[in-house]
Amino acid sequence: MKNWVDRICEDYDITKYQLGKLTGLRDTWYGNCARRGTKLQNIKFNNALKIANILGISAERLLERYGEKEEIKHRIKI
Numbered sequence: 001m002k003n004w005v006d007r008i009c010e011d012y013d014i015t016k017y018q019l020g021k022l023t024g025l026r027d028t029w030y031g032n033c034a035r036r037g038t039k040l041q042n043i044k045f046n047n048a049l050k051i052a053n054i055l056g057i058s059a060e061r062l063l064e065r066y067g068e069k070e071e072i073k074h075r076i077k078i
Contacts, residue, residue: 004066005034012055023050040067 002010009016016034020027025047033043040048040063052062 003034003037004040005030007066008051008055019051019054022054023047025050 005016005019008014009019012019014022015027016030017027019025019030032038045059048062049059052059055062057065
């Protein structure tokens with residue numbers, strides 16, 4: 001199963017480097033998240049907001065689409 005970083009890059013047809021340039025976060029940060037298996041829910045909210053803004057979606061939508069489904073149910077009232 002692909003991690004959230006790879007799924008975002010695939011869905012939006014961009015590289016980690018491009019995503020880093022757009023968000024102001026280093027591409028190595030994205031690579032580390034992918035390699036370490038960091039869950040989207042565990043990154044800093046500011047970083048999630050930067051990613052959501054660049055993608056043109058809300059932070060809530062970002063979590064719904066790319067987060068771990070079981071953990072999201074506990075954090076967001078659906």
